[in-house]
Amino acid sequence: MKKTLAILMALVMVLGAFTFASADEVKTYKVGISIYQYTDNFMTLYRNEIADYFKTLETDTVKYELVFADAKNDMAEQTNQMNNFVTQGMDVIILNPVQTSSADVLIDIAVSNEIPLVLINREPLAYDADGNTIDEAYEGILNNPQVCYVGADARQSGTYQGELILATGNQGDINGDGKISYIMIQGDPENIDAQYRTEFSIKALTDAGKTVECLDSQVGNWDQTKGQELCANALTVHGYNVEVVFCNNDGMAMGALTAIQTAGRIVGEDIYLVGVDALPEAVEAIKLGDMTGTVLNDHIGQSHAAVDVAVKLLNGEAIDNYYWVNYVKVDKAYAEAQ
Numbered sequence: 001m002k003k004t005l006a007i008l009m010a011l012v013m014v015l016g017a018f019t020f021a022s023a024d025e026v027k028t029y030k031v032g033i034s035i036y037q038y039t040d041n042f043m044t045l046y047r048n049e050i051a052d053y054f055k056t057l058e059t060d061t062v063k064y065e066l067v068f069a070d071a072k073n074d075m076a077e078q079t080n081q082m083n084n085f086v087t088q089g090m091d092v093i094i095l096n097p098v099q100t101s102s103a104d105v106l107i108d109i110a111v112s113n114e115i116p117l118v119l120i121n122r123e124p125l126a127y128d129a130d131g132n133t134i135d136e137a138y139e140g141i142l143n144n145p146q147v148c149y150v151g152a153d154a155r156q157s158g159t160y161q162g163e164l165i166l167a168t169g170n171q172g173d174i175n176g177d178g179k180i181s182y183i184m185i186q187g188d189p190e191n192i193d194a195q196y197r198t199e200f201s202i203k204a205l206t207d208a209g210k211t212v213e214c215l216d217s218q219v220g221n222w223d224q225t226k227g228q229e230l231c232a233n234a235l236t237v238h239g240y241n242v243e244v245v246f247c248n249n250d251g252m253a254m255g256a257l258t259a260i261q262t263a264g265r266i267v268g269e270d271i272y273l274v275g276v277d278a279l280p281e282a283v284e285a286i287k288l289g290d291m292t293g294t295v296l297n298d299h300i301g302q303s304h305a306a307v308d309v310a311v312k313l314l315n316g317e318a319i320d321n322y323y324w325v326n327y328v329k330v331d332k333a334y335a336e337a338q
């Protein structure tokens with residue numbers, strides 16, 4: 001009896017020591033993630049996927065403590081959040097900047113505190129000596145081995161939008177007057193995605209030898225309600241002259257669709273509508289024929305790339321300064337195959 005008790009006690013001690021030791025070996029990394037604005041449909045999908053993907057990478061010995069912050073489209077708020085991340089001792093920061101033109105301030109906070117930084121979705125732009133933006137890598141990223149940008153080349157998404165219109169039966173010229181008459185609903189003009197999509201969607205048409213006519217081009221700030229309002233106004237002013245509605249994102253395209261339907265217009269018959277992102281509701285609309293097409297802004301690929309590089313930084317591995325994820329054209333056939 002005494003012997004059994006002794007064995008039991010020894011067992012308990014060994015087990016206890018074992019549990020204690022393994023608890024000791026668990027490494028928890030703190031990750032600060034600031035998103036420019038939680039109400040953004042696309043960034044909501046992106047942000048949720050960051051959380052889900054980090055979970056899948058956890059092991060018995062490696063955990064990730066994620067601290068998300070909503071910058072509420074306010075640069076001052078986001079600067080505070082970055083400073084808080086420093087105080088909280090974050091091991092790495094993932095940042096979706098509110099104002100790319102002020103990216104230096106945010107990068108400096110991370111770099112001067114030796115916290116690796118992964119910028120996502122809103123690409124800071126390079127400037128020339130006169131302060132004009134140029135198509136070159138950003139020095140604040142390039143010169144810092146622990147800073148990188150993960151995103152998609154918005155020129156590609158714009159080109160795909162134009163190609164979706166060229167793929168329609170009458171190549172966007174519904175009334176056969178020899179020109180494609182369109183309205184453009186733009187995202188936040190500070191965002192390169194908005195600038196490039198506006199430019200390259202039309203460039204795809206003119207590169208194909210088409211004549212184009214811009215009836216209206218307005219800023220909808222990525223917002224569904226604003227998209228609806230702008231499209232409704234343009235349809236009231238220009239009526240059936242509007243052949244194509246280009247929206248820089250699907251959020252605004254969903255708003256435009258409501259305006260189109262309220263005006264009694266029919267997508268695919270007397271008007272075309274394209275967006276970018278491939279939000280689930282947009283893919284549904286394409287299947288129903290209520291939208292001509294969209295472009296997949298791969299939030300899964302981008303969030304996984306961002307998390308993977310954050311993990312590399314945590315492990316002290318060398319990284320690239322830029323990571324690019326491809327867009328994918330989404331027409332009816334593609335949407336139906338989903």
Ligand code: BGC
Nearest residue numbers: 040042122193222249277297
């Ligand atoms: C998306 C928009 C989103 C924006 C936020 C873009 O890439 O297409 O839907 O509002 O990013 O920065």
